[in-house]
Structure formats: structure tokens, C-alpha cells
Amino acid sequence: MLELLTLCGFEAAEAESELPRIERAFTKLGIGAEDIERGKQRLTTYYDIELKGVRKLMRLALRDLVNSVLAREDGKKKVLFGFMAPVFEIVSSVLVSHSHEVHAAHQSWSPLLIMGSVFDKMVPVLEAAERKWLKAGTVAHCCNVKSILGLFTLDMLPKPDLLVTTGFSCETSPKTINLLDELYGIPGFCYDTCQDRSFKTYEVDSERTVGLVVKSTRKLVERVQEVVGFELTDEMFQEMLDARAELDNAVGTLRHLIENSDPLAISAPHENLLMVLYALTLSIDDGLPQAIDAINTLYEELQERVDQGVGVVEKGAPRILSLLPAHHSDPRLDHLVGEMGMAIVACDPGFMVPFPGSPKDPYAMMSLHLQGSLATSLPRRIRLIIEGCKRLKVDGLLNRYHVGCRAVAGDPFIIADAVGKELGIPVLTLEWENFDPRVYNHEQYIRRLELFKMMLDTNTERRRAQT
Amino acid sequence: MEELLKLCGFEGDEAAAERPRIGRAFLKLGISAEDIERGTQRLSRYYATELQGIRKILRLLVKNMVNTVLAREDGKTKVIYGFMIPGFSVFTSALVSLSQEIHAAYLCPQFQIILGGIFDKMSPVLEAAEGKWLKSGMVAHCGNVKGLVGLLVRDLIPRPDLLITSGLLCETAPKSVDLLHELYGIPECCYDTCQDREAGEYPAATERIVSLAAKSLRLVTRKIHEEVGIEITDDMLQDILNARQGLCDTLGRVDTFMQQGDPLPISANSQILWDYMGALTFSKENTPEAIDAINTLCLELEERVSQGVGEVEKGAPRILAMLPSHHTDPRQDHIVGELGMAIASTDRIFDTSDMKMPEDPYEQMILDIMRGSLFHSAQRRVSLVIEGCRRLHIEGLLNRCHIGCRTVTGDALLIKEAVSRELDIPVLFQERDDFDSRVYNHEQFKRNLEVFKTMLKSRSGEARVP
Secondary structure, X not given: OHHHHHHOOOOHHHHHHHXXXXXXXXXXXXXXXXXXXXXXXXXXXHOOOOOHHHHHHHHHHHHHHHXXXXXXXXXXXXXXXXXXXXXXXXXHHHHHHHOOOEEEEEEOHHHHHHHHHHOOOOHHHHHHHHOOOOOOOOOOOOHHHHHHHHHHHOOOOOOOOEXXXXXXXXXXXXXHHHHHHHHHOOOEEEEOOOOOOOOOOHHHHHHHHHHHHHHHHHHHHHHHHHHHOOOOOHHHHHHHHHHHHHHHHHHXXXXXXXXXXXXXXXXXXXXXXXXXXXXXXXXXOOHHHHHHHHHHHHXXXXXXXXXXXXXXXXXXXXXXXXXXXXXXXXXXXXXXXHHOOOEEEEEHHHOEOOOOOOOOOHHHHHHHHHHEOOOOOHHHHHHXXXXXXXXXXXXXXXXXXXXXXXHHHOHHXXXXXXXXXXXXXXXXXXXXXXXXXXXXXXXXXXXXXXXXXXXXXXXXXXXXXXX | OHHHHHHOOOOHHHHHHHHHHHHHHHHXXXXXXXXXXXXXXXXXXXXXXXXXXXXXXXHHHHHHHHHHHOOOOOOOOEEEEEEOOOOHHHHHHHHHHHOOOEEEEEEOHHHHHHHHHHOOOOHHHHHHHHOOOOOOOOOOOOHHHHHHHHHHHOOOOOOOOEEEEEOOOOOHHHHHHHHHHHHHOOOEEEEOOOOOOOHHHOOHHHHHHHHHHHHHHHHXXXXXXXXXOOOOOHHHHHHHHHHHHHHHHHHHHHHHHHHHOOOOOOOHHHHHHHHOHHHOOOXXXXXXXXXXXXXXXXXXXXXXXXXXXXXXXXXXXXEEEOOOOOXXXXXXXXXXXXXXXXXXXXXXXXXXXOOOOOOOHHHHHHHHHHOEHHHOOHHHHHHHHHHHHHHOOOOEEEEEEEOOOHHHHOHHHHHHHHHHHHHOOOEEEEEEOOOOOOOOOHHHHHHHHHHHHHHHHHOOOOOOOO
């Protein structure tokens, strides 16, 4: 276990002191000695664990998971969880910055990373949800939603005093939170907006959409205040946003370095670490400085790799833009792409539509995630993707879509069409489940990626011949 | 064809006059002589076409479908479609009352009932959509959305000047309409609301949601104004709402006969026919025709009830079915009656009528639909179902869930648990796609129903739901 903790960035003294808590949490999560062995192997296979920055990121995610699992044992008087609720990480960070009696955390990013990607232990959680109302088979509910239900069903997470969600990108999530309230007595809260933005009047409509979510988020904060018993002021949120700006800048610089590196400085599964980091509750005087330090450390290490021409694929490998984030509970596909000599340089969720003006209201600033690629209308998303492809000079598009989400499952056809027409680069459309390792089909993926690589190589040769 | 038209309520001069147009529309839809033969058989087998009311309703549905298919040939200069959009029939009825150059149609019930329910010809339409971006397999997009996309991509209906949808019940609908705009250049608009209500906030939150949806819907009518040059005023809407009130009242009476008739006066699969009358666009002068069709049915059902005539035996177990009858496949509701069980009602018509009707016509249109069972939170829906079971003395629940909609599929378990706990009546779960007959195994469903019937029978000595 200590070896695993070292791989996850715990220094010797901290590992010793945290060991009993982590063991208790692992027992609750059903992680045994055999799993730990497998976890160590997977850590070294799929992650650049030799990089201190990566270890530091893993440590933050592991701590987040353990703190959530043990929140009640740790004596937290109020426990609040967020699920598919952008903005909640800011609310939770403000909360824990002002009270040690509150535990607040987004679910289930850390469980998916640690239990899924590291230990390969998410399947029993998903199956537990499937024994309830979320279905496999033809309905095939999203495994992200299954993860939160499964974690509660198996008593891996304590029942919170409030479970917060939104209807921004999914209707199954609010529905499930509603059912958790009904069946398990977990108080739920959903905030939302009205997504009737028209393509032609997008800017004006976006102001209205954001304006409405601001109102709904204020209602969320009122509810949170009732639960925790103290006031959350605009100044507190502004202070948190100002402090997190440093993290935003650090991550932005790191991403820029990765996007422009050749050979690719770090493999694609690590994108999931950045995604998890963004969802973590980071107190202003403890978690946030550690997160910034982790990113800065990683940046320095990757800069060194870039300076030395060291990378995870060959120099000149085809550059790929990948749609949707890296897999949340299974690093194998993203890793395989690298193994086959292709460099995933970016994913589209980070692309944003500019918002008119600069909002001063901290609630409006928090709500700009609605301008992100996955929250915007398809024509806007396509424009973002095409601009991104051009800016990053990518050679191909990995057009993957999440089968658990019927809303986005229609996009790949039109994206492939638009990218093919405008950029003439190869597009590989791939059906997958972003949260379910059971859909991974190694042989099939290899065959399709080989074909894709061949198309990329042919395209590159043709371009070279033309120039 | 003549016999088919007769079964669909076209008689005498009208049948002769309409036949060429209907023939042209059928040709476009790929309905052959063989299909007409099958359609005639299915009409007689699955629908109570001996009732004039049913024939009159079928006539209106056929006319609506034919008018939609031939809208451009008929010289309509503006064609507007609505899809999964409450309120559409009201504001478009105002439009077509003002201009004969406009054709407006709510899609796709008329196609699902005629092309699917009667001719069993919806599968190629769904497959066409699956050839585009809507998927079968793991994603299994909803058959209703596939219906819309399939009709358009196969050019079975003309491309509209405006396609309107909403996000009130579904996110796949606005998404698909967005894609239709992107791929085929079909102008579109969508209205929505913010569904952030909790059970404890009821009814204040519903008022807020309705009010926001009404604001969003006003943007839609503004868009229509831009598109067709006709302004829809509040007075016009109120006028139409008043004119259609008679239709709503009569539809309510039909439902009452179904709920109270013993024996059940008409097979449950006919329910889908009148269910959608409220969704059709009628000009003010055509509205009486629709009211007459429902009134005729009402009188006929009243007569059947008074004579003790019905589709199943008197005293047959009374069933509540979740969700409306199947839209394209009458076999699924018909077999329930054949096996001697009476679907007395579906939960679709349960609503929370304790909310005061607002004065704003837009809010009236929205509230009318949003107080219905399908638009409520799971908790509220469960309480409506339990109240409905008690009120109607229901003996068993046919707990169907539409697999094309991941949102409602979660409700089934909760409903089953609550109904079993509170009412202790048998519950049969049925997983189906409400718009896709391909996802149906007749023999298996029949076996399940037989077991269900045995459970119901074993309770027959016991008292009904108190």
C-alpha cells in the first residue's frame, strides 16, 4: 500500500499518517490487496508516474475520494455533493474555505479516476445501479449517472445533506437525483436554465441564458446556506474566482505546452487528471495552492521534456484532435492511440465560444461554462472544432461519441461531414461510453485505429508531395 | 381503395372527389395496392370502424396527412411544422384561420397512426432516419424523433418554411431539429423553460415554469410573424382557445366513458385516435367538424354503455396503462382486450386540475399540457397514478416504459414500488418503444399478459382498490 501511495504522490511521512484513513476508505470501497497490486501496475502502465506533477495530481484526487468516503467518520456535520453541476466546485471551495465542519465535493470524478482508471473497480458500481432503475440493454442509461447511483446504493459514499445537480447537458441526471431523493431520502436540488439559444442571435441569447442561470444559481446558494447555516456572500465567490484565476492560467499554460509539443510531451489519459482537478474542491489556503503547485510542477517537467525533445510518441507523429474528454474510468483507449503512434494533442471540451462583454457579477463569471463546446449548439460546436483543428494544425479527428448521451450521439455524423468538407482531414468516428470500461474492445479498436493511422499517413504524404 | 376510404369516413361525393388527391399522397408515401389491402384488414381488425365517430376521426387524420404531403402541390406558400411542441395547434389554428396560403401540421401522429397503425409502413421511415444520425443499437434514439427525420429525409413530406419544437419533454427533439436545420437548411426555432422545480415547491414552481415557457413561446410567434407576415395577437389566441374548448370538453367526455364503462365500450388501441385530435390544426371554420367527430363518438359510446355492449366481457379486470397507446402498432393494446382485460385509462390524461387557469393565453396553452402526468416530477406523477387507480377502481397496472426516452424509463421502478406498496395490485412491466413496432415480441408479450391475467384473476375474489 505504501508503494501505491508513493506512486500517488504521498511523501513518506504523510503516507504513514494517512495510511489508516486511506485503508478504511479502501475497505469501504472494496479495494483489497489484489486490487492495490493491479492499481500499481495500471498506474505505471498508463500514467507518467515518474513525473512528480502527475503524482501530485493523483494525490489530490485520491485525497478527495477518501475525504468524501470518510466525511461522516471525520465528523463533518454537513456533507454536500454535486453531480454534473458545473459551478459546484466553486460553491464547495467557498464552503470549505469558511468552515471545517462542512465537506463538499463533486461526484463522481475522483471515484471514476481512482476506482475506475487506477483500480479497474467501477464495474460492480455500475452493475449495482443497473439492478436499480438505470438500465443496460436497449435503454443503456449513461454510466456517469450510474456511477453516482451505484456509489450510494453500495454505501460507498455517505448520504449527503444535499445533492446538487443541473439540467444543463443532461436530463437523466436531475431525474436520477429526484429518484434518489424519493427512494433514499437524499435531499436534492437542481438548478437550470432555458436553452433556447438561436444560432443567428447567439450572442444576445447567450446573455439571456447566462442571466437566467445566474438567478437559478443564486437559488442554489440560498439553499446551500440553509443547509450549512452560514451566509455565502458575493465577495466570498469573487475572492475564490480571483484565487482560482491563477489555477486557470497555470492550466492554460500547461495545455498550451502540450498542444504545441512535438513529440507529444505527455500521453492522452492524463487529460482526465486535469478534468478531475478542475472539479475538485480546493480551499483557498490549502487545496488551491497545492493544485497550482501540482500544475506548475508538471509544467516544469514537461517543459524539460520538450527542451530535450523527449515525448510519448515519435516526433512528427500525426496530431489528433479528440472529441469529448478522455475516458473517465478507463485509460486504455487513449493510451492505445499513443501506442499506435498518434498524438492526441487536445480535446474539444476546452474550446469556448467568446461571451459578449466581461461580466462583473461573480455568478455570471461562474456561469460561462455554458459557452463551452459541449454546452453550445451544434453549429457553434462545429465552428469551434474547425477553428481548433486549424489552430492546432491537427492531421486527423478522433470523432468519438458517448452512447450514454442521446443528445450528443447525433453530432458525430454532421461533425465528420463538416470537418471532411472544410479541412479534408481523416475522421475516425468511434462509438464509446465515456464512463464504462465494459465497452472497450481492444481488437476492434486496434483494427480501426490502424486504418485511421494509414489514412493519416497517406494524407500527410500527399500533402508533403503537394508542397 | 374505395373500401378503405369508406372505413376512413370518406363517403359519396367526397370519396370520389378526394380519391385522386389521396391516391397521389399514397403514391408519394409508397402505399401500394397490397398495402391498401393490408390496411383495410388492419382497420377492420384493430379499430372500431363500425362506429361513425371513429370513421370521422380517421377521416380527419387522413385528410391532415394528405394535406401535409401535398401542401406544396396544393399551392400553399408557407408550410409550418410543429414537433413535440405543446400549444402548436392553437397558434397555428389562428394562422390558418387568417390565411389559406398557410399549411400547418403537428408531426408525426397522423403518419404514425395512418402509415404505421393502419398500413404497417413506418419501419422504412425509421430506417431512413437510422441511415442518418439517429441510431439503433446502444444509443437507441427515440422512434418519434426518427419518424420526423425519416419523413423529411425520404422527402415524404415537403420541406417546411419553419419547423418548431420545444425542449419541454425531450432534448433529442431540439437537437434533431437543429441538425435538420444544419443539414437540410430547414429554418427552425425552439422554445423551452427552466424545469428546476421540486416537489415541495409545487404549485408555485409550476407557475414560474409555465410563465417562463410562455415568454419563450412568445418569441416563437414573433418568429412566425417574421416568416409568414401575420401577427398572432393575444385576442386571436384567446378566440381559438375558446373555440377549441368544446373539443377539449368532448374529448374529456370520451375519456370518462372509457373510464366508467363496464364493459369497456371500445378497444384501448382506438384511444390513440382521439388522443391526438387536440394536437391537430383546425381553422376556426373547421373546428366544428372535429367537435362533431368526437361528439358522434361520444353518443355512440354512450349508447354502447347503456346497452351493456363492449369490447371485453362485463366485469373484466380493469387496468391502468402507463403512457398513451402505441402510436404505430395497434397489436400491443389490442391483445390486452383480446385476453379479457380492460384498459380503462392511461395516465396521460391524469392532471393536476387544482391550479387556476391563467388569463394569458400563452400561459393557458402551456399549463394545459404541463399539468399533465408526463410533465411532472416522478413524485407528483406517482401520486397522480395512485389517486387515479383509486378513483377508477383499478385492479392492475400495465407499467409500460418507452425505451426511447431515458428520462421516463427511470420512473417505472418507482411507480411499481409505490403502486405495489400502497395499493397491492399486480403490476406488469413492459419495455417498448412507443413509436417503433420493431421493438415488440408479440408472443412474449402475450405470455406475460397471460401470467398477469392469472394474477388479476387470483385477486378477483378480493375487493377492488378502495
